[in-house]
Amino acid sequence: MKIKxxxxxxxxxxxxxxxHTCSVTCKNVWTSRKGMEYAWWNNVETKPGPGYPKKWEDQDKYRGGWVRxxxxxxxxRLGNRPKVMSQLFSNPYLPQVSDxxxxxxxxxxSLKGKRRLKTPPSARPFSMITGKQMDKVKDGPNWEDDLAGTFDERKSDPNLNGIDTQGFEEFERTFMFYVPRLCEHCLHPACIPSCPSGAIYKRKDGVVLINQDRCRGWRQCVSACPYKKIYFNHQRMKSEKCVFCYPRIEDxxxxxxxxxxxxxxxxxxxILYDAEKIDDYAAADERELVSRQREMILDPNDPTVIAEAERQGISHNYILAAQKSPTYKMMKEWAIAFPLHPEYRTLPMVWYVPAMSPKKEKLSEEEQKADSSNTTEMDYFAKVDDMRIPAQxxxxxxxxGDPQPIRQALAKLVALRAFMRRKTVDGVEHPDVPEALGLSAEQYDDMYRLLAIANYEDRFVIPSAPKQQGSHHFDERTGLGFDDEEQNFVEGCKRHNLFAGR
Structure with a gap:
């Protein structure tokens, strides 16, 4: 067992x-400089919709992620090392500006002039790339916000495959929800081995970064990332990506x-995980990827895991933080969160709790009373299947593509609402809990405190740690045969004391 x-x-x-507050604040802090005008390290997409860049989930087009x-x-999926090297100067899988x-x-x-005009003044759009006036703004980072446009434009969303979309054209019968996206900081990232320069690395705390001194702007990482969260800065001629605000994380x-x-x-x-199982679990059968990734996450309260983690040099602060981690509870203990597109086999570390939605049809007053009073276990799954957003x-x-884990998670969330309603509205001190869902009354109480009314310190359990030294940057490199070169680079830096003072 190799604990990380x-x-x-x-x-x-x-x-x-x-x-979009998250997107705007991230933009102001990290990508408000020249060459990154189009880049949003964090963006919020309205689903269903093609996303940003357009159809980023279509890996037949972009060739991102891994294949078994x-x-x-x-x-x-992009190809082996010879294939990657052969397309350095002509990569057919790169997203274009129009994407x-x-x-x-x-x-x-033009709005500040004092000259009187016959018509109201208007500010005309200008391209931030060419500097020329644009005839019309045709696209943006979230062009489908709140289901803007026709359904014909939005139905290119690959996640609608296998779903009967008849009737979705009517706005009042369709569904929508928001998906914030950022770099997944994967355990099995495709960007790292795709980089010919060996510039991408994974830190001790799991954050994936690009060494800007070593990046040569080959852009193979842009194609290899299935989430399209690496952007090319055309002013600096280097690739850039979400840094997970690591200076803040370190504090x-x-x-x-x-x-x-x-x-x-x-x-x-x-979270603590077994790094020895990454390759095996990334190659699991498609329907087992989520469960296998959960298996890889270790129980931080297990005395055996604690002893082994301490033996391998993991600090006590990190072990305590893992025991109090809200992400561990949602990802593994309660099993209500899931990775984004696990079929890309990158083992992403940004997970999502699926959104609930109202019923497809409006209930009468009598039906609503009957619906709230019925608490049999099977009703939770019936309510899930009656929601407007299809579990599929x-x-x-x-x-x-496996709907059963989603139905199970949504049933737990429905049961949580019913559990708290009986406690707070009906005044039942110890409500019954559905045994079929596998959670206790204490776990429902904990889930409610975390999902509904969590304090700041409950939502963010991050241990402060010493600043990462330069020599740590290369510990997790898994590049295309550049390990010896990296070791020589590190040793040379040590000899010349280049890591001192960082």
């Missing part, structure tokens, strides 16, 4: 209101997007 630590994030989609080979291992959007600004100075503070989230729907915490849609998004 990872700062993981869970987002409760049931509480996201689509205000006949011998049971995994290989980059994102052409960044623009407005000639606001025990949450990321900017988590700190400023209006809906308080983001949670940060430490969440399954295509979060469980590689």
């Amino acid at each position: 630590t990872q700062i993981a994030m869970v987002l409760n989609l049931d509480k996201c209101i689509g205000c 080979t006949k011998d049971g291992s995994t290989t980059l 994102y959007y052409e960044p623009f600004t407005f000639a606001f100075s 025990g503070q949450p990321t900017v997007c988590s700190e400023t989230c209006v809906g308080r729907m983001r949670y940060l915490g430490v 849609y969440f399954a295509n998004l979060l469980t590689a």
Whole structure:
């Protein structure tokens, strides 16, 4: 057993209101400079919709992530090392500017003139790439916000595959929810081995970064990342990505997007995992990927795990943080959170709690009373199947197409609401809990405190740690045969004392 630590994030989609505060604050802090005008390290997508960049989930087009080979291992969908090297100067799988959007600004100075006009003054759009006036703004980072546009434009969403969309054209019969997205800081990232320069690495705390001194702008990582969360800065000629606000993490503070989230729907915490099982679990059968990834997460309260973690040098602060981690509870103990597109086999570490939704049809007053008074166990699954958002849609998004784990998680959330309603409205001191869902009354109480009314220190359990030294940057490298070169690079830096003072 090789125990590693990872700062993981869970987002409760049931509480996201689509205000984009997380995107704006991240933009102001990290990507407000030249060359990154089009880049949003954190963006919020309205689903169903093609997303940003357009159709990023279509890996036949972009060739991101990993695929399982006949011998049971995994290989980059982009190709092996010779294939990657052969397309350095002509990569057919790169997203174009039109797949994102052409960044623009407005000639606001035209609104300040004193000259009288026959028509109201307007600020015309100008491209931030060419500097020329644009005839019309045709796209943006969240062009489908709140289901804007026709359903014909939105039905290209790959997650609608296998779902009967008849009637979705009518707005009042369709469904929508928001999905905030950022770098997944995966345990089995495709970006790292795709980089010919060996510039991408995974830190001790799990944060994936790009060494800007070593990046040569080959952009193979942009294609290899199935989530399209690496962006090319055309001014600096280097690739950049979400850094998980690691300077704040090192000080025990949450990321900017988590700190400023209006809906308080983001949670940060430490998990312990068995690094020896990464390759085996990444190559598991598609329907087993979620359960196998959960198996890889270790119980931080297990005395055997604690003893082994301490023996392997994991600090006591990290072990205590893992025991109090809100992400561990939602990811493994309660099993209500899921990774985004596990079929990409990157073992992502940003997980999502599926959103609940109202019933497809409006109930009469008598039906509502009967619905609230019936508490049999099987009714929880019936309510899930009667929700407006199909469980199959969440399954295509979060469980590689298997709806049963989604139905199980949503049934727990429905049971939680019924449990708390009986306690607070009906005055039942010890309500019955559905045994079939596998949670106790104490766990429902804990789930309510965390999902509904959690305090700041409950949502963000991050141990402060010493600043990561430069020599640690290369400990987790898994590149395409560059390990010897990296070791020589590190040894040379040590000899010349280049890591001192960092």
